[in-house]
Amino acid sequence: MIPRALTIAGSDSGGGAGIQADLKTFHEHVVFGMSAITALTAQDTTGVHEVHAVPPAFVRAQIDAVASDLGVEAAKTGMLGSAAVVDAVADGIAAHEIAPLVVDPVCASKHGDPLLDDDAIEGLRQRILPLAEVVTPNVGEVAVLTGVEVRGVGDLSRAAEAVLALGPRWALVKGGHLPDNPRAIDLLTDGRTSIHLEAERLDTQDTHGTGCTLAAAIAARRARGESLEDAVHGAKAFVTGAIRHGLRLGKGIGPVDHAWARR
Numbered sequence: 001m002i003p004r005a006l007t008i009a010g011s012d013s014g015g016g017a018g019i020q021a022d023l024k025t026f027h028e029h030v031v032f033g034m035s036a037i038t039a040l041t042a043q044d045t046t047g048v049h050e051v052h053a054v055p056p057a058f059v060r061a062q063i064d065a066v067a068s069d070l071g072v073e074a075a076k077t078g079m080l081g082s083a084a085v086v087d088a089v090a091d092g093i094a095a096h097e098i099a100p101l102v103v104d105p106v107c108a109s110k111h112g113d114p115l116l117d118d119d120a121i122e123g124l125r126q127r128i129l130p131l132a133e134v135v136t137p138n139v140g141e142v143a144v145l146t147g148v149e150v151r152g153v154g155d156l157s158r159a160a161e162a163v164l165a166l167g168p169r170w171a172l173v174k175g176g177h178l179p180d181n182p183r184a185i186d187l188l189t190d191g192r193t194s195i196h197l198e199a200e201r202l203d204t205q206d207t208h209g210t211g212c213t214l215a216a217a218i219a220a221r222r223a224r225g226e227s228l229e230d231a232v233h234g235a236k237a238f239v240t241g242a243i244r245h246g247l248r249l250g251k252g253i254g255p256v257d258h259a260w261a262r263r
């Protein structure tokens with residue numbers, strides 16, 4: 001049977017991040033993609049212009065529909081938006097025992113537009129992170145979730161420990177935004193095994209959707225039966241290729257190319 005993966009995230013009308021990035025990434029991994037949309041954004045390469053909330057009960061209805069009928073072999077969460085949606089998603093994941101779960105703790109867009117209400121952070125910490133097999137914060141999200149400031153690669157392991165204390169099995173702390181580093185270095189750890197994932201830091205402005213793409217690729221590979229470590233290595237290679245072939249579209253931060261391997 002074809003592997004099936006679910007994304008629980010916001011819609012990006014610009015097609016580079018959110019649900020659209022996740023479904024494209026699932027498709028590139030030959031995984032059947034399904035979605036539970038948490039919010040609609042009117043968004044392009046220059047930023048998020050408007051957000052239209054989805055009622056929490058309707059978010060839950062989408063999860064219930066796909067989980068009880070089609071079946072979910074792996075899932076990821078992205079933009080959750082509000083505290084009420086965080087609760088609905090946590091309830092839905094627990095009710096259907098959806099696992100493995102990849103949590104991208106999206107707080108803001110690359111332009112700084114908020115994608116999570118301040119009063120939803122506690123729910124993300126207490127209700128979503130403990131359900132995660134792996135959580136994938138960038139350094140800004142680490143600071144929001146744990147208070148740990150990552151200023152260089154040397155701070156990654158302290159940051160990952162603080163994330164692990166919130167209950168996920170694995171933490172993948174992304175150092176892609178660290179300034180003045182010639183490598184894009186991420187740290188994956190479960191508290192026993194620590195793996196540094198390194199790639200060349202690519203000099204490009206077109207990085208819209210990198211975090212979504214990485215998390216979705218991990219979920220797709222888990223749905224295909226890869227181990228978590230293999231899934232993270234493969235996903236890192238996939239997102240690095242997508243950044244390398246970033247698309248010069250729009251006037252702002254262009255999208256990465258999900259179809260890079262086929263072009």
Ligand SMILES: Nc1ncnc2c1ncn2[C@@H]1O[C@H](COP(=O)(O)OP(=O)(O)OP(=O)(O)O)[C@@H](O)[C@H]1O
Pocket residue numbers: 017106108109110137138139174175176177184185186199200201202203204207208209210211212214236239240243
């Ligand atoms: N310029 C770059 N060159 C190479 N790799 C990069 C670059 N920027 C980010 N990455 C890598 O891309 C992956 C996604 O990380 P990033 O930190 O961009 O996620 P994010 O900020 O959460 O993204 P998003 O805002 O889309 O959610 C990581 O593996 C990171 O190391």
Ligand SMILES: Cc1ncc(COP(=O)(O)O)c(N)n1
Pocket residue numbers: 009010011012017018019041043078079106108109110111115207208209210211212
């Ligand atoms: C709906 C949605 N989800 C996630 C992101 C983060 O992605 P990025 O920081 O690359 O813009 C986004 N911009 N929009």
